[in-house]
Every structure is written in structure tokens, then in C-alpha cells.
Amino acid sequence: MSPEHNAALQQSQQQQTKTSLPTKEELEAIRDFVLLPMLLSIVEKNKQEIERSSYSMRTIFVKTANIIQNHISNDLHAIRKLLKERNIKVSEDEMIxxxxxxxxxxxxxxxxxxxIRDVARAELMKRLGKYSEFLK
Structure with missing residues (x-):
């Protein structure tokens, strides 16, 4: 094999080693990275609506929302750390x-x-239910 071919083969093998498909865990982390900020926004919006309301138990509901937000934020921080460690970058592409x-x-x-917006909405509500289990 010529030196040029050998160098090209080695370079190709190095690129294949660097480029690898994401694992199932990494794909779930990517999905969480997208969904958790949405969930935080939903909880924040609802918390603000409750704060402006005249509900007699609004203080309790606001404290509950804060607890849920803290758990979501902690999970999001862990996801960001995992993605950074594994050299994964996620960006919004477009909306069609x-x-x-x-x-x-x-x-x-x-x-x-x-x-898909409807699937994301269903997943967000499912996750919100999961976070409310921390309150038990």
C-alpha cells in the first residue's frame, strides 16, 4: 500500500472512531434537553397565574410549583452536564x-x-405527573 493510501486509511479510521452514533441513553438525554425547558416554562406560567389569583391556598400552590421547578432544574443541569461530557450539541432547527x-x-x-407538538404536549404532562410524585 502506498504511503498516501495508508495515511488516508488511518485518517478514515480515526474519523470513524471519533464519529459514533448516540446511544439510547444519549438520545433520551437529547430529548430531555429539549423537553425540560418547555416544562419549566409551563410550571412558571402556571405559578404566575396562581400568584395573581385570589385562591385561598395560592401560597401552598406556589411553594409546590417552586419545588417542582427545583427538581426540573436539577435534572436539566444533569442533562446539560452529560451532553457536554459526551460532546453532544443540540440546537433548534426550524418549525414546520x-x-x-x-x-x-x-x-x-x-x-x-x-x-410533534401533540406528542410533546402529552409527554410534558406525563413528566409533570412524574415530578408531582416528589410531593408525596
Whole structure:
């Protein structure tokens, strides 16, 4: 094999080593990275509405919302740390037909994924239920 071919082969092998598909855990982290900020916004919006209300128990509801926000924020911080450690970058791509599109780069591998708004909404409500279990 000529030196040029050998160098090209070695470079190709190095790129394949650097570029690897995300694991299932990493894909879930990417999804969480997108969904958790949305969930934080929902909880914050509802908390503000409760604060402006005349509910007799609004103080308790606001404290509950703060607890949920803290748990979400802690999870989001852990997800951001994991993505950074594994050299994964996620960015919003575009919105088509009210579906959210995201692009991610995982150790050189690039791909896109779509979050259908109705599916995202259902997932957010499911997760909110999971976070409310901390209150038990």
C-alpha cells in the first residue's frame, strides 16, 4: 500500500472512531434537553397565574410549583452536564407545520429529529405527573 493510501486509511479510521452514533441513553438525554425547558416554562406560567389569583391556598400552590421547578432544574443541569461530557450539541432547527425540529451533533455524527407538538404536549404532562410524585 502506498504511503498516501495508508495515511488516508488511518485518517478514515480515526474519523470513524471519533464519529459514533448516540446511544439510547444519549438520545433520551437529547430529548430531555429539549423537553425540560418547555416544562419549566409551563410550571412558571402556571405559578404566575396562581400568584395573581385570589385562591385561598395560592401560597401552598406556589411553594409546590417552586419545588417542582427545583427538581426540573436539577435534572436539566444533569442533562446539560452529560451532553457536554459526551460532546453532544443540540440546537433548534426550524418549525414546520407547528412541529419542532432539532439538530444534534454527537461526536461528529449529525442528525435531526422532530417533536410533534401533540406528542410533546402529552409527554410534558406525563413528566409533570412524574415530578408531582416528589410531593408525596
Amino acid at each position: 407545520d407547528s412541529n419542532l425540529r432539532y439538530k444534534y451533533i454527537c461526536r461528529g455524527y449529525e442528525d435531526k429529529f422532530v417533536l
